[in-house]
Amino acid sequence: MNSEYLIIFFILGLALVGGAIIFSSLVSPRSYNSEKFEPYECGIPTEGPAWIQFRVGYYLFAIIYLVFDVETVFLFPFGVVMKSIGLRAFIEIVIFVFILGLGLLYAWKKGALKWI
């Protein structure tokens, strides 16, 4: 099959979720109680919104991830041609991974991987 068929899978996901939600909203009972629509917070009244500034630790990991993920993408074409190119590809990949490792070591020493 051709890759245009991918659209079926998109439509399937859409139809499954959409259909079930529409069906469910038709058959499910409804009752109103103002307390019911509050965000859950261990039983006591909710204190303030949750759209707040959040800890920076997560974002640091996200930034390092971004760098490394792009590098991983570069490694895949190398994997495909490794067998046919041979020694030259191997030397290049050693240099590539070495530089990548230095980058990881740098982030590590700078304390980006430390959870405060």
Place this chain on the structure above:
Amino acid sequence: MILDIYSFSTLTSSIDNSLHNMMSPWMATLTEFVLVGIVFLLFYALLGLFLVYLERKVCAVIQNRIGPNRVGRWGIFQTFADFIKLLMKELITIKHADKFLFNLAPFIVIIASFMAMAALPFAKGLQAIDFNIGIFYVIAVSSLGVVGILIAGWSSNSKYSLIGAMRSGAQIISYELSVGLSLLAIVIFSGSMQLSTIVESQADGWWIFKGHIPAFIAFVLYLITATAEINRGPFDLAEAESELTAGFHTEYSGIKFAFFFLAEYMNMFIVSAIAATLFLGGWMPFHIGGWEGFNQIMDYIPSILWFFGKTFVVIYIIMWFKWTFPRLRIDQMLNLEWKYLLPLNLMNTVIISFVVLMGLYFK
């Protein structure tokens, strides 16, 4: 060789031919669309229900209980009953939520897992779309699910959801790297990203055996990181129920909650299927070089049984993890990835390139 009677390509091509004989090409294509759609929808729904049942039974066996046993024989219809119950529940959208994003999140999560399934080779000649960058496509599409999780957590405007979503985001993107690198091992060995070619390359032995120790290390690393990638215990920090209620889907109810649940199980199936395809030979039977009689007996088992057998073995191992190990802390988990698994994976990549360069693996 694989017996031709078990090949699905004869079946699919005969359906294709008869449809084209009966009606105009345009109508035939449309009918095929609908047929494939119905088959995959049924497969997806039934597999999801079965996996939930399996999980409960496996958990019960490990904890020395019986598990679900009231609805139907051996409780087989328990998940059907649960599904109907969830369908009848009221859908609550909480007051201060971002309504559009709140409703969008289940769509993204389910569509991501549906599209990943398009590339899986289920049996000989039974693969919806055979991309030439197959494995790359699966990694790319299945990691879209994290967007849905982040949106779900953020739009709920609840603190538990936000913490759960942030944890999940950090966890999934971190482990994404190691998943990619451990799958790269097999791409180097087989020299292709196309899933059907990778399966064909394992006709005389699976990569986990042919690739010596480096391939085995890659398999173990893949199992660990894939477990983390799909948010399952011991890495289920995103929904750590003892501290975060239910994590990113705390505020979801009824069928919307069910979709997050379903997507988690389908992702488990997808990562297990990828493990089976790349490391354990996909639908290829178990062959030992030189043992002709043995190999011929193995050929009599249909390829679809081989695929699902291997997949369910991997699924069982992942479930076993969940019910055996205690949950990690978020800092321990990120340490494990960045300070141990990632350097190990990078080193393994170099070692595998060396092995392939010197031809030290079984060809």
